[in-house]
Amino acid sequence: MSVSSYTFVASRPQNALGWWVLLPVAVVSTLILIWLINGTGTSFSKLVDGLPWIADFLSRMLPPNISYITDNLIGPALQTVQIALLGTLFAILLAIPLSFFAARNLSPNAAIYHLSRQVLNIGRGINEIILALIFVAAVGLGPFAGVLALALHGAGMLGKFFAEAIEEIDRGPVEAMESAGCSVPHIILFAIISQVLPAWLGVILYRLEANIRVSTILGMVGAGGIGFELMTTMKLFEYENTAACVLVILGLVFAADLISARLRKLVR
Secondary structure (H helix, E strand, O other), rough: OOOHHHHOOOOOOOOOOOOHHHHHHHHHHHHHHHHHHHHHHHOHHHHHHHHHHHHHHHHHHOOOOHHHHHHHHHHHHHHHHHHHHHHHHHHHHHHHHHHHHHOOOOOOHHHHHHHHHHHHHHHHHHHHHHHHHHHHHHHHHOOHHHHHHHHHHHHHHHHHOOOOOOOOOOHHHHHHHHHOOOOOHHHHHHHHHHHHHHHHHHHHHHHHHHOOOOOHHHHHHOOOOOHHHHHHHHHOOOOOHHHHHHHHHHHHHHHHHHHHHHHHHHHH
């Protein structure tokens, strides 16, 4: 089917002013766009003027120092994966109990429901970099601070999606097991988890993929991983080594995306 086979269809507004009724919307939209451009200092000419500097920076990165990867980056790359995996695991462990309290249909009362929701909001409302800075100050430089940052932020995100999946379950199996006198752990395991597990696994895989991307830059604030090597090479003006770091980061991101996509297909 070609694009030319599509036809734009829109009925004329049913009022005396016709299309002129949309004029205020167009004016307001234009004013908002101008406000955004002025507020952010967006300038196409500045971008054009800066292109030679970008080209100069990229030229200093070529060719990438491939030997730097085998000599210095394998360990930090593995540490980056370890941070992402352990951060995701801790996030899951924190999110599961909170999600039951934050689900409107299972929460014991309104106060616990709102409190749990706010805890989840705080967790995911603070950026991972900020959390990493806080935990670096608390536990010192190193990958443990990165794990804690990913765990707290990930728990906020996973808990929200877990709770929303619980709110959409069919209450029939739950009520049937309650009528049969089943214990709460049995009801949770066989009537709730069995319904939400596919949705949960999809969200967990997405979060794991995101954590691998984020963990590559946590090292820039001292939280371990390959980001520390990236920052070090830039401070030392070793741009060929910086390019090697970028290649490893891209490799990690592509591998995470590929593995996540394969696992999602298995889950479905």
